[in-house]
Amino acid sequence: MTEATRAADGTTGASVDVATEGARIAASIAHVVQGKDDVIRLALVVLLAEGHLLIEDVPGVGKTTLAKALAASVDASVRRIQFTPDLLPSDVTGVAVYDQETREFEFKPGAVFANIVVSDEINRASPKTQSALLECMEERQVTVDGVSYELARPFMVMATQNPLEMEGTYPLPEAQRDRFTARVSMGYPDPAAELAMLDDRATTDPLAGLRPVADAALVRALVAATSRLHVSEAVRRYVVALVEGTRRSPELRLGASPRAGLQLLRAARASAALQGRDHVLPDDVQELAVPVLSHRLLLGGDAAVGRRTTEQVVTQLLGSVPVPRGR
Structure with missing residues (x-):
């Protein structure tokens, strides 16, 4: 273990190891997403690179489950946005509402004000609503009515989308795709993993029993250590x-x-x-x-x-x- 892959935990001041902590988070996700070690590792790479992940594949292969498992493994604020054709940009970023008592506009934060934002089926919303994510994904801030609001760190968008051949989808704009650090396809599980899934999920949901193995402060420390390599x-x-x-x-x-x-x-x-x-x-x-x-x-x-x-x-x-x- 080298100094460049260690960082000070902002809470305890103790030294933490990127490889060790990353393995703990990956193992937690693997309890839910079985047989997809490469996909889980790529999700962790994107998290430590302060990026955003686009998960693309046909319905039912675990895209949303991967996003929710990562969110559940990190004790940080999580918001989910279900993208639909009638979703408005203000639902994503927030809106300034006039308060009649104070006679001033008060900002009501949207769903992007979280450490991990799960954008489910992002390509089912209109291009106008998709574009609401452009500023926050690149600059980690949201501007409403000329006022900019900073987003918390870490900030990661995990978006799922169905292939364009599926009914009711819109293509992501080029500028939107360019803001995603990586794209991954889940693929179908192998027979052994699918059989285990049938056994494990007959009566319980594995996500319900998932407990955080890291928090936002630790992730920030791991990101800082990664940037020094x-x-x-x-x-x-x-x-x-x-x-x-x-x-x-x-x-x-x-x-x-x-x-x-x-x-x-x-x-x-x-x-x-x-x-x-x-x-x-x-x-x-x-x-x-x-x-x-x-x-x-x-x-x-x-x-x-x-x-x-x-x-x-x-x-x-x-x-x-x-x-x-x-x-």
């Missing part, structure tokens, strides 16, 4: 080369933004910290390139006709960009 110039150049490669690709009409490079590096730091290292390796970047970059990209016409996917384009790019050696 060493990243060599060679690894930083590698990240830039990958991002630039998406902009030059003839298969894409929209490449990755500078924000994508920043979030890829933050996610790589979080991945290294969860493995107990004090430095980032090219392997960390390679591991996260697909979930961090692919949802931000738009295919060109020929690639779309050829049924290519943005995940395939990023994977091909990883094979063509030279990998730096060493730390």
Whole structure:
């Protein structure tokens, strides 16, 4: 255990280890989300990178359960927003209400004023309502009637969405997708995990028995420790080369933004910290390139006709960009 992967707990002043605490949170989530260790780990990476997670898949595979299990494992404020076609932006951000007694406007906070915001089926709301999340996801604040209100730290949006082929969905705007650090697909559970789920949930809900194993102060300390991990110039150049490669690709009409490079590096730091290292390796970047970059990209016409996917384009790019050696 190294100093770069340790941090002072803001409550007790004791030293905490990112890898150890991350494993405790992951084990707590795994009690509910069985057989999805890679998905759970990616959710923790996004949490420690101070990012936001987009969970996309068909209905019924556990998207909302993953979000609620992470929220239940961290003793912090949690709000859930069920996105529907009639949801208004003010329901998300809040609204200024006129108080007749004081003759002044009083701000009523919306659902985003929490540490973890579970945005369920985000692509069932109108683009106007989806856009209400843009400011708070990037700047950690909400502006209503010209007044800005800071959001608490940590602040994480965990959004679930159904594939666009499902009835009653709207595509997320490009600016909205770019604010999500990573996208993950749950996939169907393997037969053993599905059988265990049938046994465990016949009479009880595992979420009801889940108890927090961390709190907001501890998460803030873990985030601070993660941000101090060493990243060599060679690894930083590698990240830039990958991002630039998406902009030059003839298969894409929209490449990755500078924000994508920043979030890829933050996610790589979080991945290294969860493995107990004090430095980032090219392997960390390679591991996260697909979930961090692919949802931000738009295919060109020929690639779309050829049924290519943005995940395939990023994977091909990883094979063509030279990998730096060493730390």
